[in-house]
Amino acid sequence: MIKVEDVTFAYTPGKPIFEHFTWAAGHNEAWVILGPSGCGKSTLLSLLAGLLRPQRGLIRIDGQPLTRPRPQTGLIIQDYGLLPWATVRENVRLGLRIRNFYGADGVHAPRDYHPTLDVEPWLERLGLLPVAECYPGQISGGQRQRTAIARTLVLNPDLLLMDEPFASLDAPTRESLQRLVLDLWMERGLTLVIVTHVIEEAVLLGQKILLLGHPPNRTAQVVENPDFLCPEYRDSPAYRDLCRDLRARLEAL
Amino acid sequence: MNRRNLLLAGLGLLAFWQGVALMVQQPILPPPLEVGAVLWQEIRSGALGVHFLASLWRVVASTLLAIFTAAPIGLILGQSKRLNAFFAPVIYLLYPIPKVVFVPVVLLFLGIGDLSKIVVIYLILFFQILVLVRDQAAGLRPELILSVRSLGAGRLALFRFVYLPASLPAVLTALRQSIGTAVAVLYVTELFATQKGLGYYIYLNGSALLNYPAMYAGVVAMSGLGLGLYFLVDGLEKRWCRWQTVV
Numbered sequence: 001m002i003k004v005e006d007v008t009f010a011y012t013p014g015k016p017i018f019e020h021f022t023w024a025a026g027h028n029e030a031w032v033i034l035g036p037s038g039c040g041k042s043t044l045l046s047l048l049a050g051l052l053r054p055q056r057g058l059i060r061i062d063g064q065p066l067t068r069p070r071p072q073t074g075l076i077i078q079d080y081g082l083l084p085w086a087t088v089r090e091n092v093r094l095g096l097r098i099r100n101f102y103g104a105d106g107v108h109a110p111r112d113y114h115p116t117l118d119v120e121p122w123l124e125r126l127g128l129l130p131v132a133e134c135y136p137g138q139i140s141g142g143q144r145q146r147t148a149i150a151r152t153l154v155l156n157p158d159l160l161l162m163d164e165p166f167a168s169l170d171a172p173t174r175e176s177l178q179r180l181v182l183d184l185w186m187e188r189g190l191t192l193v194i195v196t197h198v199i200e201e202a203v204l205l206g207q208k209i210l211l212l213g214h215p216p217n218r219t220a221q222v223v224e225n226p227d228f229l230c231p232e233y234r235d236s237p238a239y240r241d242l243c244r245d246l247r248a249r250l251e252a253l
Numbered sequence: 254m255n256r257r258n259l260l261l262a263g264l265g266l267l268a269f270w271q272g273v274a275l276m277v278q279q280p281i282l283p284p285p286l287e288v289g290a291v292l293w294q295e296i297r298s299g300a301l302g303v304h305f306l307a308s309l310w311r312v313v314a315s316t317l318l319a320i321f322t323a324a325p326i327g328l329i330l331g332q333s334k335r336l337n338a339f340f341a342p343v344i345y346l347l348y349p350i351p352k353v354v355f356v357p358v359v360l361l362f363l364g365i366g367d368l369s370k371i372v373v374i375y376l377i378l379f380f381q382i383l384v385l386v387r388d389q390a391a392g393l394r395p396e397l398i399l400s401v402r403s404l405g406a407g408r409l410a411l412f413r414f415v416y417l418p419a420s421l422p423a424v425l426t427a428l429r430q431s432i433g434t435a436v437a438v439l440y441v442t443e444l445f446a447t448q449k450g451l452g453y454y455i456y457l458n459g460s461a462l463l464n465y466p467a468m469y470a471g472v473v474a475m476s477g478l479g480l481g482l483y484f485l486v487d488g489l490e491k492r493w494c495r496w497q498t499v500v
Contacts, residue, residue, distance in 0.1 A: 049403050071405050081400025085418050085496045095404040098414060108405040135496040148400075155404065 001027045001159065001191045002048060004220075007057035009047060016216040017043050020057070023210065023220035030185055030192040030228075032206030034199065036250065039212040041195040045161050048193065049075045061159065070159075071099070071110050074152035078164040080144045082136040088147050089132040092119045095155045122150040126180075142173035146180075153184065160185075162194045166201065178205060182229070199246050203239055204228065209246070213253025221249070283466045292470035305474055307449035312439055312482065315371045316428065319378035324424055327383045328416050331390025348384060352376040353438050356445065365446035373442050374435050382427040389423035390416065422497060425490045432486065436479040451475040 002025040010016040017040035025031050033041045046052040050069040059066040082091045099109035123129050126146040131139050166174040185192045202209050211221040233239050267285050274284040295301040330337045356373055363369035443452025455471035458464040
């Protein structure tokens with residue numbers, strides 16, 4: 001699904017974040033990118049979203065070289081990126097409005113796109129119907145994050161990128177949204193890439209975990225986490241061992 | 254604001270006017286009923302309408318001109334740190350200058366027609382809108398732009414779905430703040446070399462014809478013009494920027 005081939009990227013010349021970096025993720029895998037702040041996690045996500053271009057190397061998504069944001073990729077950022085002047089329903093419709101605006105041109109919208117503004121099933125699925133007419137300033141952080149998720153999923157993506165999606169939520173809201181994201185991942189057959197700096201979150205959400213250290217990042221360190229979906233995983237020794245292992249690895253990077 | 258309270262306040266002001274007129278007992282301050290009668294008569298005979306329309310046209314033309322030039326420039330400056338760094342000092346110096354002092358200069362360069370009057374009011378509105386729209390656009394978080402781009406938006410869609418709705422409140426706030434000044438300056442410009450406009454009408458009746466009730470009818474009409482525009486902007490703001498008042 002994702003192929004990062006020999007990519008070099010720097011914001012300022014001579015200080016690369018990634019140098020000859022290669023990494024691959026398969027279809028319908030759930031990945032977490034874990035690392036300290038400043039390691040380039042969000043940069044990698046922006047590269048995968050097509051919002052940044054590597055100076056060298058190539059990123060392929062679904063076999064196609066990535067040169068601009070791709071309509072089938074959904075991106076959810078830390079502070080949700082909702083329009084403050086639009087209601088929850090209109091925010092969820094935003095992607096559809098943009099697609100309707102351009103039409104099915106294959107660039108801004110998939111070629112097989114049929115214009116629609118129907119978002120009611122998603123509002124219902126994410127429990128947003130009661131607040132559909134509210135503005136983002138009137139709802140809770142959890143509801144804003146649900147709105148951002150709904151807005152992205154309405155577009156039927158095959159790849160979902162999330163940047164620190166649960167960082168500013170309280171614990172119960174965070175746990176329920178983490179479950180929701182995993183449910184949606186299984187339901188929709190998505191490929192999922194979540195960026196976080198929280199080790200516990202990485203272990204709970206990542207089928208595979210990509211570790212990034214202080215830049216420049218040259219090799220992809222991947223940790224497998226096959227049991228992440230087991231019930232009661234949170235309380236198991238395996239979970240605690242992996243957290244400890246990841247902490248040791250991060251400190252060594 | 255509540256309509257009933259507004260009505261009561263209006264009636265209160267009329268009563269105050271009536272009271273002062275009764276105390277003064279001079280032709281230079283006729284009571285509201287007398288002025289009202291003259292106003293009605295002037296409207297019916299069409300004498301006031303011509304002046305009202307001339308003033309309305311000047312203020313509306315300069316407002317539209319200001320919106321359609323200042324808002325795009327404000328958006329561009331707000332989005333480009335480099336351009337703004339270049340122009341900000343110039344705007345900073347020009348912004349507080351009372352534009353009304355340019356009336357004679359503009360008259361000299363643009364002549365005594367409508368254009369010079371429109372340009373003077375335009376100058377005032379232009380800087381108000383420019384600064385407010387620029388600051389609003391600069392305040393748009395880059396994350397917001399990124400996330401909308403990730404939904405497939407190119408330049409055109411960004412403009413339509415982000416920049417336009419984001420700058421609307423700034424334009425309306427700028428208008429609400431500067432309508433009073435705009436109408437005041439309209440009056441000043443209409444004292445010069447024109448025979449149409451409420452400013453001219455007020456000046457003619459007050460200083461040349463010494464027809465005080467007619468002069469006050471002009472004052473009421475000009476206040477009505479300012480008030481009407483203010484209500485219009487206020488209404489548009491309530492309708493289009495509901496999110497700002499409910500949050």
